[in-house]
Amino acid sequence: MAANNKLLINNEWSSSLFMVMITTIVLSSSQLSLIDCRNYEHSSTEMALTNQVVIQQRDCYPNETPIFIHTAASTSGKYFNRRQVIRRTWAREAYKYKMRILFVMGVPRDLSIERSLKMEADKNHDILQFNFIEDYYNLTLKAISLLKWSYRHCSNSPYMVKTDDDVVLNMPMLYQLVRQRKIPSGLTGLVMTTPANRENGHKWHMPEHLYPKDSYEFLAGFSYLLSMDKLKSFLKTIITYPGPILDIDDLFLTGIVADYGKIRRNNSFRFKFFCGTDVCTMETSLAMHACPSAKNSEYMYRFWKNADRLSCYRHFRLSRSYRRRRPRSISTTTTTTTEHISNDQIIANYTDYLIDSHQLIGFKFRQP
Incomplete structure (x- = not known):
């Protein structure tokens, strides 16, 4: 883990897209076998990829709040549609409130679509891509990547937000909470407690030898906030944590790492699982894990904004x-x-x- 300590302060990013893509091709064959059989934990080689940026973006301006959105490296289908809907809806409010939208992704297995992703990034200036294979079980790598990037490029921001691409954020409320510094120190979101899943073949199966406790306490991964005064200690805790780097991102980061580093979890009922047209639910929520269909999420957002609230x-x-x-x-x-x-x-x-x-x-x- 001592070698990983250097990763936190290493500011030398990959300067050539060509060289990064060559590295990806070399590593992809070994990673594919790891993903197919699911190792449940990440190696030091995989962790090193969280420092390698394929598509870079500018630094945050002073006091600009970055909103990192987990999305997939595709240029068509539901993930692309979700990005487009966000750009048409609450992202416009985010820019008005001096907040920053960044879609975070890995490298697609089909490298032929990388050129299209680069074109989308050049057009919208909101894609941040790292040098690991895009896969559900690489979400921990994605979350650690954005934490490291935020530490290097957004150090003057008061907070950072992590969310998924099927979430609707209440930007006026977020802006007011950020402006008044009403969000407490530490991690803030919806605190959840669930039994450890021991069912073989389940999406969230966790072997007992990797996690011996009977239950988890963590923040729901669809959206949470981190105060930047805790970012450095959060990253150091990831590096010094002696156990396995698990591939379930919200369990590992907002549960295990937060507990190990004594980083406080603040529970807020304004983070909701919600898809519908109850205007008052939308108006008094901060983050809504909304409709999986981009079209339905857009309808939900516009219904809310056009209603008498x-x-x-x-x-x-x-x-x-x-x-x-x-x-x-x-x-x-x-x-x-x-x-x-x-x-x-x-x-x-x-x-x-x-x-x-x-x-x-x-x-x-x-x-x-």
Whole structure:
């Protein structure tokens, strides 16, 4: 593990796409056999690939929050469609709020589509690709890659977000929580506790010799946040952890590594498994593991944005008091009369007021 210590601080990235692709071709044959039989853990050779960037992107600007989206290295089908929908929907809000969208992927088994991925990256400037084979059981490598990249290129950001490509993020709420620094130190998401899976052949099977405990506690992997003050210690913990680097990413990183490094898990009920058109569920959630179909996710998002969402806040019973003090509460506009303020601005200001008065955060903190 001592050799891996150098990986964290090694700033020498692959400068040639050609050389990286040659390396990929050499390693791919050995990796294919590992993937087909599933080793359950990653070798030091595979871990080294998390430092090798195939498609690079610019550094984060100061205070720019990076949102890393796990996606697959394909230029057609559901993963490409999901990226396109995100670009048309909540990614546009992210840019408005000075947040950064980066789709994270590995190298496709069919290297003939790499050129198309490069063209997509050149067009959108939002693809970050690393030099390991794209595969479900390489998600741990993908998550560690984005952590290392974030450490090197986004050190001035207050938070980073990891999410999947079938998730809808509530960007106004995320922006307000980030701006007010309301997200606590450590990892924040939906805390889950499940029995260890011992069923041979199951997607999430975990042999007892690799994980002897009877249950897991971790954050649901569809979306979670990490405060950047814990990123360095998080990475050092990955390097110094003496056990196997398991191929189930959320279990390993937000469960085993977080426990070993004493990195706090903050539970929030605003991370939800949800696909539907309940406007108030969408309005008061931060991250929604939404519809697997990109088309349905887009419909869900647009239905939410076109609905009257002010009624969703009535159960806070603050409407009258808020209206009385609203001119003092609005700090983002010089207008003090509601007639000249759009519904979206009223909602944004009202949500800001609820967060500022500690009524819309929704974090249930565990005692350290």
